[in-house]
Amino acid sequence: MNGTGYLQDVTENGFSVFVPFSDTDWIQKHMINEFEVRIDDGRTISSDQRRKTFALIHDITEFVSAPMPAARKRENVEMLRQMQLLYLIDRTDSEAVRRRLTYHFCELSQIDLFSLSDVDMTTAREFIDYLVELCVVHGIPCEDTLLNRCEDIGRYLYSCVANRRCCICGTRADIHHVDHVGLRDRHKIHNLGLRVQPLCREHHNEVGTIGQKSFDDKYHTESIALDEHLCDILKWRK
Numbered sequence: 211m212n213g214t215g216y217l218q219d220v221t222e223n224g225f226s227v228f229v230p231f232s233d234t235d236w237i238q239k240h241m242i243n244e245f246e247v248r249i250d251d252g253r254t255i256s257s258d259q260r261r262k263t264f265a266l267i268h269d270i271t272e273f274v275s276a277p278m279p280a281a282r283k284r285e286n287v288e289m290l291r292q293m294q295l296l297y298l299i300d301r302t303d304s305e306a307v308r309r310r311l312t313y314h315f316c317e318l319s320q321i322d323l324f325s326l327s328d329v330d331m332t333t334a335r336e337f338i339d340y341l342v343e344l345c346v347v348h349g350i351p352c353e354d355t356l357l358n359r360c361e362d363i364g365r366y367l368y369s370c371v372a373n374r375r376c377c378i379c380g381t382r383a384d385i386h387h388v389d390h391v392g393l394r395d396r397h398k399i400h401n402l403g404l405r406v407q408p409l410c411r412e413h414h415n416e417v418g419t420i421g422q423k424s425f426d427d428k429y430h431t432e433s434i435a436l437d438e439h440l441c442d443i444l445k446w447r448k
Contacts, residue, residue: 255334260326262359263334266341267311269352271304289348315340335361343369351380357431367408367434372443376410378429383408385444388422388433401441402448405433 274295278286290296294314300306315337316323324333342360345352346369352359355378360366367377376383388405409417417425426432441448 253331255326255329255331259331259334259338259361262338262361263326263341264308265354266338266345266352266359267304267308270311270341270344270350271302271307273348273350274307275302293344293348311341311344312337339365342366345380346370346373346375349375349380355429356380357429363432364434367432368440370408371406371434371436371440375408376413377408377431378413379410381410383410384414385409386414386417400448401436401444401446402438403435405435407431407433 270293274290274293287296294310295301295307298306298310313323318340319336321333326334329337338359338361342356343365344350345356346366356366357363357377369375370377370383371385374383374385375381386407386409388407407417413425420428436444436446438448
């Protein structure tokens with residue numbers, strides 16, 4: 211359910227929001243006491259965000275419409291199911307793919323359908339990062355590095371670590387420790403809070419050759435600290 215709220219009692223520490231809503235009995239019945247507040251600052255999608263969106267849709271369309279190897283039929287069917295594209299009649303139609311992915315994103319986000327012509331900048335940002343995560347999770351090759359397409363680099367790096375994808379090129383990755391662990395076994399040391407980067411073997415070798423700062427400057431990337439969830443995924447000691 212969505213509603214338009216109005217600011218009240220704005221102070222330096224926060225603000226209150228009044229949302230007209232007639233079915234308050236429904237809220238009490240379901241014992242709802244937490245709500246998400248989305249702030250619309252009036253800005254609409256930028257030309258750069260629109261360009262990123264259509265580039266991502268193009269790459270996803272190319273991937274899902276390509277002939278699928280028979281040996282991977284089960285995995286491909288599951289991938290299409292997760293992306294809500296399994297029953298799309300023509301997966302070569304990028305507009306149809308875009309509409310279906312937009313609909314699925316709105317379902318997940320519990321927001322109304324929107325148009326890329328005038329959607330607000332915040333929703334456009336979240337939709338782009340949703341498309342980026344689809345590419346990471348499903349190993350979808352893109353014409354440009356997703357570092358140049360993501361809106362939230364921290365969220366992108368988190369997904370790359372969780373799915374062991376190189377944050378530079380998208381291929382299978384090792385996990386490079388930015389905080390050096392030396393000769394210690396990473397499975398035995400405490401990894402919680404250590405900074406890492408997900409890098410393929412080629413880029414892992416490169417960072418060792420040119421140094422961390424030069425590597426980060428070259429690719430405009432950064433590192434991410436391991437939290438408990440990532441340690442669990444990697445099966446590394448916290």
